[in-house]
Amino acid sequence: MTGTGLPLLFAAGLWAGTQNALAGGGSFVTLPALILSGLDARAANITSTIALFPGQLSTGFAGRAHVRGAQNLSFRALLGISLVGGAAGGVLLLVTPASFFARLVPWLVLFATAVFAYGSFGRRRADAAAVHLTAAQAAGAQFLIAVYGGYFGGGIGFLMLAALTLAGLPTRNAGASKNVLAGVMNAAAVAIFAFSPSVAWVSALALGVGAVLGGLAGAWMLSRVDEKLLRVGVVAIGVMLTIGLFAHPV
Structure with missing residues (x-):
């Protein structure tokens, strides 16, 4: 990592942290930034997860008073x-060969972009009222989301928000709960990734510091920025990233 690369990663972390605080989708910024810095797709995903983790912890901690369990599920x-x-x-993720993960990344980004777009613009309150998950179904859904979160993670916020609201949680409590649960599932992944030689620690530090500062900036900007425009921007980034990854595999 060059002296020029580190400031660029810091800027990417700043952007991602702000974006996560305002609308979500910060990994759409950090993943390509790390790939462009020279990491393979799997190492970039591992490093991105570690770098964004402190910001997730602070977000979850800030809203801890509103966390709730779902119906019959503590x-x-x-x-x-x-x-x-x-x-x-x-x-x-660690046992997935880097070459296979590189072929999988465009599909994962496509899926994450679709989930983000649907969660931002397609879902309505009526959808939540139409279906209700039982405790067993909610537990199963959360486990599958957690596995996906530990493996890749793009779009987990919207997946959890959908599952928790369908399980009977009010939107505000579901939002606070999914922030804490996202931090927990990534804590498990980070504890495992920390022993992997694939982690680019200097890059993770540059991204992580930027992400924490960006999260603080995002919290200040929350009532001052048009969130819908930000979500449009996130989807646009996801679409461009998906096209780029399919056209030029990493």
Whole structure:
């Protein structure tokens, strides 16, 4: 990593942290930034997960008063499910050959972009009222989301928000709960990734510092920025990134 590359990664982290605080989708910025810095796709994903983790912790901590369990499913149970699922996803990523993950990345980004777009613009309150998950279904959904979160993670916020609201949580409580659960599932993955030689620690530090500062800036900007425009921007980045990855595989 060159002296020029580190400031660029810091700027990417600043952008991603601000974006996460305002609308989500910060990994759409950090993943390509790390790939452009010279990392392969799997190492970039591992490093991005570690770099964004401190910001997730602070976000979850800030909204801890509003966390709730779903119907007949305690929040403690959701925490345990998220921890186990996140660890499983992290292990799965480490045993995935880098070449195979590189071929998988365009599809993962496409999926994450579609989930983000649907969560931002396609879903309505009526959708949540149409279906209700049982405790067992909510537990199963959370486990699958946690595995995906530990493995890749793009779009997990919207996946969890959908599952928790369908399980009966009010939107405000579902939002606070998914922030804490996202931090927990990534904590399990980070604990595993920390021992991987694929982590680019200097890059993770530059991104992480930027992301924390960006998160603070995003919190200040929350009532001053048009969130819808930000979400449009995130989807546009996701679409361009998907096209780029399919056209020029990493």
